[in-house]
Amino acid sequence: xxxxxxxxxxxxxxxxxxxxxxxxxxxxxxxxxxxxxxxxxxxxxxxxxxxxxxxxxxxxxxxxxxxxxxxxxxxxxxxxxxxxxxxxxxxxxxxxxxxxxxxxxxxxxxxxxxxx
Amino acid sequence: xxxxxxxxxxxxxxxxxxxxxxxxxxxxxxxxxxxxxxxxxxxxxxxxxxxxxxxxxxxxxxxxxxxxxxxxxxxxxxxxxxxxxxxxxxxxxxxxxxxxxxxxxxxxxxx
Numbered sequence: 001x002x003x004x005x006x007x008x009x010x011x012x013x014x015x016x017x018x019x020x021x022x023x024x025x026x027x028x029x030x031x032x033x034x035x036x037x038x039x040x041x042x043x044x045x046x047x048x049x050x051x052x053x054x055x056x057x058x059x060x061x062x063x064x065x066x067x068x069x070x071x072x073x074x075x076x077x078x079x080x081x082x083x084x085x086x087x088x089x090x091x092x093x094x095x096x097x098x099x100x101x102x103x104x105x106x107x108x109x110x111x112x113x114x115x116x
Numbered sequence: 117x118x119x120x121x122x123x124x125x126x127x128x129x130x131x132x133x134x135x136x137x138x139x140x141x142x143x144x145x146x147x148x149x150x151x152x153x154x155x156x157x158x159x160x161x162x163x164x165x166x167x168x169x170x171x172x173x174x175x176x177x178x179x180x181x182x183x184x185x186x187x188x189x190x191x192x193x194x195x196x197x198x199x200x201x202x203x204x205x206x207x208x209x210x211x212x213x214x215x216x217x218x219x220x221x222x223x224x225x226x227x
Contacts, residue, residue, distance in 0.1 A: 009157070034215055043122075043206060043218035044160075051214075090159065094215075102148055102212040108159035 002027045002093050006107035013081050014115045021076040021110050023091030032094040033074040034104065035065055037087050044090060050074065051096075061085070086114040118143035122207045122219030129226055135180075135194040137222050139207030142188065147209040149190040150216060151182055154204040166190060167212065202226045 003026040013019055025031060032051050036044040048059025055067040065076045074091060091107045122139045129135060141147050148167055152160040162175045164182035172182050179198050183191045190207060202225050208216040 032214070036218075041204075041221070041223065043220045044208075046215050046217070049215050092216075102210065103150065103162060103165050104210075104216050105162070106152075106160040108157065 002031065002095065002105045004091050004093050004105055004107035006089075006091055006110050008110045009108070010111045010113070012113040012115060015083050016080050019076075019078045019081045019085070019112070021089050021091075021112070023074045023076065023107060024072050025074060025091070025093045026072065027093055027095070030069070030096045032096050033065075033067060034092040034094070035059065035063070035074075035076045036090045036092060036106075037061075038090065038109075039087050047076070047089075081112075081114055083114045083116065086112055088112070118209075118217065120207065120209055120217055120219045122222060124222060125220065126223045127225070129197050129224065131199055131226055132196050135192070135197050135201070135224070137192040137205055137207075137224075139190045139192075139219055140188055141190075141209045144188070144209070144211070146187060148212045149184060150208040150210070151190065151192050152206045152208065154206060154221075160206065164192070197226045199226050 005024045007022050034049045035047040038044045047063050048057050050057050050067045058064050063078050088109045088111045090109045092104045094104045119142045150165045151163045154160050166172050166184045180194050205222045207219040210216040
């Protein structure tokens with residue numbers, strides 16, 4: 001069974017500082033990996049995704065993530081955080097083969113607070 | 117382009133009352149459809165998913181049920197709501213090969 005762990009429940013950074021949100025997954029083969037962002041009371045918006053190929057993927061809003069197979073990790077990074085980045089971030093894993101039983105498993109999320 | 121609509125946005129219902137949340141997708145055919153529930157600090161819990169009309173898979177036994185009467189329509193229901201059914205419900209769709217796309221969610225409060 002696939003699973004996702006986001007070790008940090010809440011992170012606080014200052015505006016302009018760099019950011020790294022951690023994500024570890026458990027899956028028997030190469031998974032599909034995703035990062036989503038959620039503003040309060042809203043649905044989830046996809047930031048970026050990894051299917052195969054280059055292990056460093058670029059997303060929207062200046063975010064990037066790196067897939068490290070040896071560490072079963074897919075950490076999200078941003079060089080300089082903006083106040084508008086304050087939100088909750090979810091890492092998700094899906095089966096790499098697709099198919100009729102395709103479903104995403106989400107971590108419990110990391111709440112990001114940005115101080116001025 | 118594809119869009120997903122979910123309604124209502126908020127709902128306050130008394131314990132023991134019925135529930136019907138509706139989700140529709142436009143701009144795609146035969147999508148995989150999902151209902152998730154989100155509780156504070158617990159992430160997203162997959163409740164039901166469907167790969168076609170009338171085909172529903174339940175992930176967690178509970179007081180809720182789902183139906184898919186049309187290709188792009190997914191309904192979450194309950195005959196009698198419990199206090200523990202309160203939460204934020206999210207509908208999503210995917211092609212079954214890639215990312216999922218989410219609706220704006222329904223905040224359900226059972227009182």
